[in-house]
Amino acid sequence: MKNKITKSFAGKRGDKIKSDCYIELKKKSAGGIKLKLESKVSSMYGSQIEDLIFDMCRSFRLRHAEIIINDFGALPFVIAARFESAVRRSEPEFNCEYLLEISKKNKYKSSKERMRRSRLYLPGNEPKFYPNAGLHQPDGIILDLEDSVAHSEKDSAQILVRNALRSVDFYKAERMVRINQLPKGLDDLKFIVPHNVHVILIPKCESAEQINLVEEEIGRLKSKHKIKNDIFFMPIIESALGVINSFDIASASNMNCALAVGLEDYTADIGVQRTDEGKESLWARSMIINSAKAAGIQAIDTVYSDVTNMEGLHESVIEAKMLGFEGKGCIHPRQIKVVHEAFAPTSEEIDKAKKIVMAFEEAEAKGIGVVSIGSKMIDAPVVKRARKIVKLAENNNLLSKNWREEN
Amino acid sequence: MKLIKNAAGRLVPGIVNNQKQIPFKGIGKHKPTGRKAKPMIKSCADFPEDGNKVVKNLKDALKKSGLKDGMTISTHHHLRNGDVVTNYLFDVIKSMGIKNIRWYPTASFPCHEHLIKYLDDGTIHHIEGSMNGPLGRYTSHGKMKGIGVLRSHGGRYQSIQDGEVHIDIAVIASPTADQFGNATGDRGPSACGLLGFALADSEYADNVIVVTDNLVEFPCYPWQIQGNNVDHVVKIDSLGDPAKIVSGTTQVTKSPDRLLIAEYVAQFLDESGIMKNGFSFQAGAGGTNLAFALYLKERMIKKNVKAKFIRGGSTKYLVEMLKEGLTEYILDGQTFDLDGVRSMRENPNHVNTSPFTSYNYHGKGNFASMVDAVVLGATEVDLNFNANVVTHSDGYLLHGIGGWQNCLFSKCTILAIPSFRDRIPVIVDEVTTLVGPGELIDVIVTERGIAINPKRKDLLKAVKGSGLPVKSINEIKKEIDDICGVPAKPKLNKDKVVAVIKWVDGTLLDSVFQVE
Numbered sequence: 061m062k063n064k065i066t067k068s069f070a071g072k073r074g075d076k077i078k079s080d081c082y083i084e085l086k087k088k089s090a091g092g093i094k095l096k097l098e099s100k101v102s103s104m105y106g107s108q109i110e111d112l113i114f115d116m117c118r119s120f121r122l123r124h125a126e127i128i129i130n131d132f133g134a135l136p137f138v139i140a141a142r143f144e145s146a147v148r149r150s151e152p153e154f155n156c157e158y159l160l161e162i163s164k165k166n167k168y169k170s171s172k173e174r175m176r177r178s179r180l181y182l183p184g185n186e187p188k189f190y191p192n193a194g195l196h197q198p199d200g201i202i203l204d205l206e207d208s209v210a211h212s213e214k215d216s217a218q219i220l221v222r223n224a225l226r227s228v229d230f231y232k233a234e235r236m237v238r239i240n241q242l243p244k245g246l247d248d249l250k251f252i253v254p255h256n257v258h259v260i261l262i263p264k265c266e267s268a269e270q271i272n273l274v275e276e277e278i279g280r281l282k283s284k285h286k287i288k289n290d291i292f293f294m295p296i297i298e299s300a301l302g303v304i305n306s307f308d309i310a311s312a313s314n315m316n317c318a319l320a321v322g323l324e325d326y327t328a329d330i331g332v333q334r335t336d337e338g339k340e341s342l343w344a345r346s347m348i349i350n351s352a353k354a355a356g357i358q359a360i361d362t363v364y365s366d367v368t369n370m371e372g373l374h375e376s377v378i379e380a381k382m383l384g385f386e387g388k389g390c391i392h393p394r395q396i397k398v399v400h401e402a403f404a405p406t407s408e409e410i411d412k413a414k415k416i417v418m419a420f421e422e423a424e425a426k427g428i429g430v431v432s433i434g435s436k437m438i439d440a441p442v443v444k445r446a447r448k449i450v451k452l453a454e455n456n457n458l459l460s461k462n463w464r465e466e467n
Numbered sequence: 468m469k470l471i472k473n474a475a476g477r478l479v480p481g482i483v484n485n486q487k488q489i490p491f492k493g494i495g496k497h498k499p500t501g502r503k504a505k506p507m508i509k510s511c512a513d514f515p516e517d518g519n520k521v522v523k524n525l526k527d528a529l530k531k532s533g534l535k536d537g538m539t540i541s542t543h544h545h546l547r548n549g550d551v552v553t554n555y556l557f558d559v560i561k562s563m564g565i566k567n568i569r570w571y572p573t574a575s576f577p578c579h580e581h582l583i584k585y586l587d588d589g590t591i592h593h594i595e596g597s598m599n600g601p602l603g604r605y606t607s608h609g610k611m612k613g614i615g616v617l618r619s620h621g622g623r624y625q626s627i628q629d630g631e632v633h634i635d636i637a638v639i640a641s642p643t644a645d646q647f648g649n650a651t652g653d654r655g656p657s658a659c660g661l662l663g664f665a666l667a668d669s670e671y672a673d674n675v676i677v678v679t680d681n682l683v684e685f686p687c688y689p690w691q692i693q694g695n696n697v698d699h700v701v702k703i704d705s706l707g708d709p710a711k712i713v714s715g716t717t718q719v720t721k722s723p724d725r726l727l728i729a730e731y732v733a734q735f736l737d738e739s740g741i742m743k744n745g746f747s748f749q750a751g752a753g754g755t756n757l758a759f760a761l762y763l764k765e766r767m768i769k770k771n772v773k774a775k776f777i778r779g780g781s782t783k784y785l786v787e788m789l790k791e792g793l794t795e796y797i798l799d800g801q802t803f804d805l806d807g808v809r810s811m812r813e814n815p816n817h818v819n820t821s822p823f824t825s826y827n828y829h830g831k832g833n834f835a836s837m838v839d840a841v842v843l844g845a846t847e848v849d850l851n852f853n854a855n856v857v858t859h860s861d862g863y864l865l866h867g868i869g870g871w872q873n874c875l876f877s878k879c880t881i882l883a884i885p886s887f888r889d890r891i892p893v894i895v896d897e898v899t900t901l902v903g904p905g906e907l908i909d910v911i912v913t914e915r916g917i918a919i920n921p922k923r924k925d926l927l928k929a930v931k932g933s934g935l936p937v938k939s940i941n942e943i944k945k946e947i948d949d950i951c952g953v954p955a956k957p958k959l960n961k962d963k964v965v966a967v968i969k970w971v972d973g974t975l976l977d978s979v980f981q982v983e
Contacts, residue, residue, distance in 0.1 A: 103958060
């Protein structure tokens, strides 16, 4: 067999490594499987780890090899991903997958309209952040295959993210993956589409055609794997060209649920410094908001990168909300609560919205077509906005779900 | 070794290091009668009238104290991981050819790894105190000649007062002292805060040696250790590394998961109604604990609530609360940073306490049981709320008990712990080592939810409808088993007891077995 590499490795090792492992694989022509496991949890999980590796060897028809594992408390989905990566690296044409059973807790669905106030970025090759990410209650989690993954680890991140989608409980957060910039990103899709991903983030998007390419490939994979669930797209606009084409992009597919903006790349593209004040990107952000709204989808703001400055984050969310954004990217779990609180409606907004919803429901019950509060007529968009505010208030615990009875 | 099953269902030896033991009988059941241990009679006629007790060096002081094979020598952990005095002390003892010492520290730190060679060569026979880090690992491998005895700070006072342990020589490292032996920890280049842990030793030991690197003219006032209890004073160059004795600033955790736990604890105290005017709480210096104090402070300000007292381990954060009037007093057991040391020196409402006031089983009451809520850590908790703080789930002994057992007597005992660490489950079927009986543990706060002991119906009722993620402990366990897998039991040699766990009353609560 050509291209055969007899020694390969995957994963991470070192004093500071936690919840990950390093695996070295030496293929042999005889002698069976020899496994050497060094683990801080060997007294508790040593035999479970060995069973997993032997089962994977059988599944990959690997009969003779020396396997060395340095384990730093990696969970099974991580060990399986690292070993599969090592095997794949030993044989570039290798095409088997070892799929752990998909957890029952991961079978929930999403919807196009659901709230996307916060989305927490999780680096695609850093498993230690995964198990607890959902506990911080972001609206969505993003397993990132793009900028947070070193070029040399792109292949192992694909496997790790695939395993995470099947095994890790994200506690009802919307399950998102950011693929690589096209065309590389198209190759990522086969590792995520069959595993109940809800939203695919398409970075550095500049044309409607790119959305079509993604949609086509997903269609192909969905029919191949008999996947029924909806997969939505969130294109990220990060260049001048993307901003100019943003309406085309936003309306390119019915599966678009939101349009996001990425300002680090955008400001570099137009040749300016990114400032806190953000004057340099005001036009682009407004353009993206209008494109999104014109296409009937959500507009989502960029991340706030100073994780220690909670006041700055709060102000930046208030500003985003004022402009028309409905969500913000988060790069640290502590940002989530601040983002939710800042997006939450004010008590004046809630009172007004309650009155409108009540008046509308009363009129509807009586069969009256026209609703008014005082001298003001209330039309459908006003009711829609009021309902949205009420829902936001309920989700932020600012309003009891039984507020109608309590009123 | 013959083992007996105690009232907690754990196996313990009947004899430890040739001393007969009483198995645990239940909480508050064991009440010795008779009279307390008596210190040796001394006469001032034997001491210099000018009050100058300075001897030429530590060896001289040990000689004058009559050091012999098999004696019990005590030291104290005020200098924490910056301590060089204890290591130096045993270098001297070794040089004198002395063997089989029972070392009786209030706690040990990783810096005491130096002493392993003296455990190997028989200078030290065994440790009665805490066995942290490297010493714990050494003990777990069954290498110590005798059996380790772990006691709480209160249990240590009890063991001195009811005669279970007789100290031959106490060596008290003192950041400032005068030639008469009056000593204090709140000032000097090696300032550590207070010397409360050495109080019992200074009163009960046959010989008391004060070692200082800051000898001042009489009177060293205010003093924490009374010179009238001191036999000899030794001046050395340095007690240790000031940066490791107290940290310049104590750091709040940055871990989002630990911050979440801290936030839940503060919310729990608020929503359960424990946080109200005149309440009290205790928080240590662990990263989660510091964050808890900060979140609680936010809530206290918002609701305009003021505490009567906070029990330390004091830190900058508690000192700020004292300065801002959010608490009337800090009752401090040990000081963790320089702000704490300064405040103790300067603010009369920052009160220094000792295991006598706070924890002692033979006291006529103690402060620990008067605190409204205490927040503690643990290495393991089981489905019956029993907790472990000394061994890990792999069976290794790695920590001491400290004041942990004593603090369980507070009105609401909260363990703030991650549900697992690096695949090592913290919530387990049955604790590897029982250190705290579940009936004293009220609330477990993890990042995955809050479990309230079913016995505390009042607390369950108080937080109903609060929005706190209250779950049963079984639910949390199930969740982490789904993530980590069900762990195998550690491989332990059940014939070989390497250390025993004392309950606060001196009875044997559990055994630590050799790791295979």
